[in-house]
Amino acid sequence: xxxxxxxxxxxxxxxxxxxxxxxxxxxxxxxxxxxxxxxxxxxxxxxxxxxxxxxxxxxxxxxxxxxxxxxxxxxxxxxxxxxxxxxxxxxxxxxxxxxxxxxxxxxxxxxx
Numbered sequence: 468x469x470x471x472x473x474x475x476x477x478x479x480x481x482x483x484x485x486x487x488x489x490x491x492x493x494x495x496x497x498x499x500x501x502x503x504x505x506x507x508x509x510x511x512x513x514x515x516x517x518x519x520x521x522x523x524x525x526x527x528x529x530x531x532x533x534x535x536x537x538x539x540x541x542x543x544x545x546x547x548x549x550x551x552x553x554x555x556x557x558x559x560x561x562x563x564x565x566x567x568x569x570x571x572x573x574x575x576x577x578x579x
Contacts, residue, residue: 471498479538480548502532509533542568
């Protein structure tokens with residue numbers, strides 16, 4: 468399993484592609500392929516066939532996958548896209564590995 472610098476429910480900033488400059492929330496993470504699905508970014512149209520004569524077919528817009536290397540985590544404290552690092556911190560008497568913002572140095576979240 469590959470390590471990802473973003474997790475589900477993180478806010479990210481898109482660096483490259485047709486939606487460069489947009490921000491959104493991570494909806495899904497695919498570590499094996501190194502891709503993420505971001506809400507409102509890389510919208511693709513899926514054509515769906517009617518399953519019965521009562522149900523109507525049509526075109527469905529949904530968010531497509533983009534490479535995780537093309538997104539940057541937005542720090543919840545300084546509100547800027549920034550690189551992240553990991554370090555060990557003492558939390559509730561236990562040493563845990565946490566993510567931190569390299570711009571402001573604040574802790575973002577713990578790593579499972």
